[in-house]
Amino acid sequence: MNFERHTNYAFTLPGGFIYADQLLHTARLRPLSGCEEEWLSLHRSLPAAARVSWLLNSCLMALGDREVNEQVVRCLLVADRDYLVLELRRLSVGDRVHAVTHCRACNKKMDIDFHLNEVPVERQPQCVSAYRVELSERVIRFRLPTGGDQEAILDISEDEMAEELLSRCLLDDGDKSLSAEEKRAVIAEMERCAPQLDLELDLTCPECREHFLLPFDTTAFFLDEMASKGDELLREIHALAFHYHWSETEILQLERHRRKTYLQLLNESLRQDWVN
Secondary structure, eight states: OOOOOOOOEEEEEEEEEEETTEEEEEEEEOOOBHHHHHHHHHOTTSOHHHHHHHHHHHHEEEETTEEOOHHHHHHSBHHHHHHHHHHHHHHHTOSEEEEEEEOTTTOOEEEEEEEGGGSOEEOOOOSOSOEEEEOSSOEEEEOOOBHHHHHHTTTSOHHHHHHHHHHHHBOOSSOOOOOHHHHHHHHHHHHHHSOEEOEEEEEEOTTTOOEEEEEEOHHHHHHHHHHTTHHHHHHHHHHHHHHHOOOHHHHHHSBHHHHHHHHHHHHHHHHHHHHO
16 A cells, blocks of 8 residues: 655745746645654754755755755755745644743743744845845855755854855855955845844743743754654554554655544544443
């Protein structure tokens, strides 16, 4: 029996992918199956950028009319990748997010609840693949950072990451040395031209009443959320295999929602049998 059947959903990227002078902004995603959940639970130590590339290469089915491969996934803008991961979370787990953080003042645990539709998405459809900023004495050409850039700087120190990322995005073949003022100008223009996906939670500690703003990384949260569910996935595979006699491979091919539905039906049936 082959269970590998997935539904695709269409989304509009906040930035878009320019291919052959054409902006591809419609992305087609499928929800996570058990295969992706298992992989994320087994590779939780990999850097987030590498896990996002693998995940999108598996679940991103098309951009416009173009098929997707690993190279295309790495060429996507950072905000577009984060947006797709956010939508993957919505498709696979749901819109509501429950997390736990600590108060920055008293260090007590705090529950966080919000919905993904509250995450602000600033759209900037990309008309060009290269930009320029005119300074007093020179013109600097640059492109926006991509997932591939994030992966390329993983092996250097945190202190050097920002410098190396900026250097990779400068397009002039000549002197790439910039003054501190020029760097600030280029970074500001990058931020102005790039789509943004930033969530900042306005929190008040219930214990000490400290009020503070907490930047919340939805991509990192989803990756860690999935990585922590490895044992739960094994128990679900065991239950379905034991009662339905499906193989592990067949069960892992199921979309997460469909697997959960079978488990709910199984539990209802077992409870009814117990009552009778």
